[in-house]
Amino acid sequence: MLQSLCLRSLLLLLMGRHVYTQEQCLKASVNTCGDCIKSGPGCAWCKHVNFTKTGEQEAARCDTVAVLKEKGCASTDIENPPNDFVPIANKPLNNPVQIKPQEVKLNLRPGRPHTFDFEFKRAEGYPVDLYYLMDLSYSMKDDLENVKKLGKDLLDELTKITGNARIGFGSFVDKTLLPFTDTNVDKLQRPCPDKNEPCQPAFGFQHVLSLTKNGDRFKTMVARQNISGNLDPPEGSLDAIMQAAVCENEIGWGNSSTRLLVLATDDGFHMAGDGKLAAILEPNKETCQLVNNKYSKSNVWDYPSVGQIARKLEEKNIQPIFAVTKKMETVYTELSKLIPKSAVGVLSEDSNNVVKLIMDAYKNLTSEVIVVHDTLPDFISVKYTSNCKGGEKPSDRGKCDNVKFEKVTFRVTVTAEKCIKPQSFLIGPLGFSEKLKVNVSTRCECECDDTNAPHPHxxxxxxxxxGGCRCNPGFLGQHCECKLGQKDEASLKAQCRKDNVTECEGKGDCVCGRCQCHLTEGGGNFYGEFCECDDEHCEKFDNKQCAGHGKCKCGKCECDAGYEGTACHCAKSDESCKIDGTVCHKRGKCVCNQCECERGYKGLYCKTCPTCQRPCQQSGSCVECLAFGTGPFEKNCSLSCGHLKHNTVEKLIKSDCRVKDKEGCWMSFTMTELDGFDNYLVNVLKDRECPEGPNIAAIVGGSLAAVALIGLLILLIVKALLYASDLREWRRFEKDRKHEKMSGTNPLFKDATTTVQNPTFSGDS
Structure with missing residues (x-):
């Protein structure tokens, strides 16, 4: 185990060195060495007087060690204050010392964590105080009879283990107001249903016996107790626990002892807010209010909350054991999850197993070591790891299980986020009074070995x-070259205006041609060449700047590892962007749990591209070489067409693409887009559609037939026209003949215009 711890420590040390050598120096307002080391754990300062060039800002001296060396700064001139760790009290582990060290002093660089070992070893024979807190409502009648007999047995069992044990007793029922208890006068005095049975008046909580080593005394005092009663099933358990925890003097809790509080009940509990049912509005104030050993504010203060109980038990180092009936086991198991170092045991019907139950719970509690801290100063964080199984990852509390009396080691890592005044806090194992006091201060100034004399530089x-100049009164500038009241101030002030607008953005003073920035309202600095930056106005999430997961730098969030987003509000994860095992279909980036699509793709997972078309024509040559082994890519098909996967199919239900190959044949195929860009699955129809050669006989025969048909059509048309013309003339002739018969003259006959007589003609034949 020791070898494993040493190896792990070495790895952590090496990792830490790696972090610091690789870490960036995020400079803010840097004018001095002190400003530099406050800027971050990766920042160092070069104090060589001639390191900066003429006119160069002093901020150039501030950077990582690696960058400063690269710029020519010698190791002896680099100011990089380390963390300081000083053990103040470091007694060895032995009875009764159970923790080591007992007090330390840490002087930390802001942002640079420091890790040290915290050891714990349980002392044998460590005193045990057990306060038995019993529900005396009427349903616990049989249990009370058994408890009256268990005092000496329980004390004997504890003494066997520790050699030094004490036991005390208290009881509770509930508030004596409606609806919790019947407020009839007679019922308040005798709340038990059996009038012949010994019964004590209703009450909230009463302290019966302070912690004692006298088992007979316990038996005598408990024997005097009688059962009581109330109305509703939940009891005033939390009222009783609070008083048992805060009334330290009355109960008699020891300062150096294991404090156990056993709560025996068969029902649930009222909690904060239930008091309103009885018009009780004043919250529980977490103070001891015992008058004559009875809780005097039972009917005035509301029940405490579970959070109040958990905090107060941890503060008082009290470990509760809930001894409850089987039906209440689930309720108190859930309650136990909210209270560190608590245990739950199941009582038998008459509580005759209570001694065994308590001893088993005690052994479980003592075998578990939980190391926690009290309230931390502002800007201080603490993480724990341990040499126990499962304790390797940093956590807000250290934990080891199955620990007996061997030593366990916790590695405590303390980090100061900012410069703070010297403060302290406590670290220790729950259930034990011994605490480690951690005194914390911060190293926010450099310790350069300078003289106080005027310097030629x-x-x-x-x-x-x-390395930088601190000018005498009346002088300004990088090398104290400017004297107050000198001429040509206008040209110097012009150097402080960005884009010839406001001088130093209105957030600083122009001194010798350079901006000296003011403080912000939050106490930080404006910074930048023109005081244009500050670290107090970044985007917020859940009312936290940079969601508490990053740092504000010049108005923008610089997120911690594992977070992203404009406000560092998103944990880096691809799970919300995954579909079918891929992120954003490989067409975008997962930013802040959402896909940012590229190249025109849209949708929740970048599934579709409304403006994209299937590259049918562009893929034709690849389809030809992949499916048929021909085409321009025939010789380097796998190299040129690696973005396509293809299948040859007998039949296509639907053809997306139809492209001609180099032989003029039609190829039919479908293209299904795969994840990524320009990545397709192509299903190609096995058979191509190729053109057939010309049929000469058919062409010639067809041509002659066409000519004959055209000639015949022409003849028929001419014949039809002639027939129509003859028919028209015939009808006209028939019409004239009909007219002749009616008039007796032939309308077609006309007499000669001139008649010539032949004088020689006598008319004889």
Whole structure:
């Protein structure tokens, strides 16, 4: 185990060194060495007087060690204050010392964690105080009879283990107001249903016996107790637990003892807010209010909350054991999850197993070691790891199980986020009074070995402090070269205006041609060449700047490892962007648990591209070589067409693409887009559609037939026209003949215009 611990420590040390050598220096407002080391754990300062160039800001001296060396700064001139760890009290582990060290002093660089070992070993024979807190409602009648007999047995069993045990007793029922208890006068005095049975008046909580080593005394005092009663099933358990915890003097809790509080009940519990049912509005104030050993504020203060109980038990180092009936086991198991170092045991019907139950719970509690801290100063964080199984990962509390009397080691890592005043806090195992006191201060100034004399580097008008000039009154500038009231101030002030607008953005003073920035309202600095930056106005989430998972730098969030988003509000994870095992279909990035699609893709997972078309024509040559082994890519098909996967099929239900190959044949195929860009699955129809050669006989025969048909059509048309013309003339002739018969003259006959007589003609034949 020791070898494993040493190896783990070495790895952590090496990892830590790696972190610091690789860490960036995020400079803010840096004018001095002190400003630099406050900027972050990765920042160092070069104190060589000639490191900066003329006109270069002093912030150039501040950077990582690696960058400063690269710029020519010698190791001896680099100011990089480390963390300091000083053990103040470091007694060895032995009875009764159970923790080591007992007090330490830490002087931390802001942002740079420091880890040290915290050891614990349980002392044998450590005193045990057990306070038995019993529900005396009427349903616990049989249990009370058995408890009256168990005092000496329980004390004997504890003494066997520790050699030093004490036992005490208290009881409770509930508030004596409706609806919790019957407020009839007679019922308040005798709340038990059997009038012949010994019964004590209703009450909230009463302290019966302070912690004692006298088992007979316990038996005598408990024997005097009688059962009582109330109305509703839940009891005033939390009222009783609170008083048993805060009334330390009355109960008699020891300062150096294991404190056990056994709660025996067969029902649930009222909690904060239930008091309103009885018009009780004043919250529980977590103070001891015992008058004559009875809780005097039972009917005035509300029940405490579970959170109040958990906090108060942890504060008082009290470990509760809930001895409850089987039907209440689930309720108190859930309650136990909210209270560190608590246990639950199941009582038999008459509580005759209570001694065994308590001893088993005690052994379980003592075998578990939980190391926690009290309230931390602002800007201080603490993490724990351990040499126990499952304790390797940093956590807010250290935990080891199955520990007996061997030593266990916890590694405590303390980090100061900012410069703070010296403060302290306590670390220790739950259930034990011994605590480690951790005194914390911060290293926020450099310790350069400078003289107090005027220096030539500062023109004799100032002294050198960590490589930079601190000018005498009346002088300004990088080398104290400017004297107050000198001429040509206008040109110097012009150098402080960005884009010739406001001088130093209105957030600083122009001194010798350079901006000296003011403080912000939050106490930080404006910074930048023109005081344009600050670290107090970044985007918020859940009312926390950068969601508490990053740092504000110049108005933008710089997220811690594992977080992203403009406000560092998203844990880095691809799970919300995954579908079918891929992130955003490989067409975008998962940013802040959402897909940011690329190249025109849209949708929740970048599934579709409304403006994209299937590259049918562009893929034709690849389809030809993949499916048929021909085409321009025939010789380097696998190299040129690796973005396509293909299948040859007998039949296509639907053809997305139809492309001609180099022989003029039609290829039919479908393209299904796969994850990523330009990545497709192509299903190609096995048979191509190729054109057939010309049929000469058919062409010639068809041509002659066409010519003959055309000639015949022409003849028929001419014949039809002639027939129509003849028919028209015939009808006209028939019409004229009909007219002749009616008039007796032939309308077609006309007499000669001139008649010539032949004088020689006599008319004789």
């Amino acid at each position: 500062c023109g004799g008008n100032g002294k050198v402090v960590c």
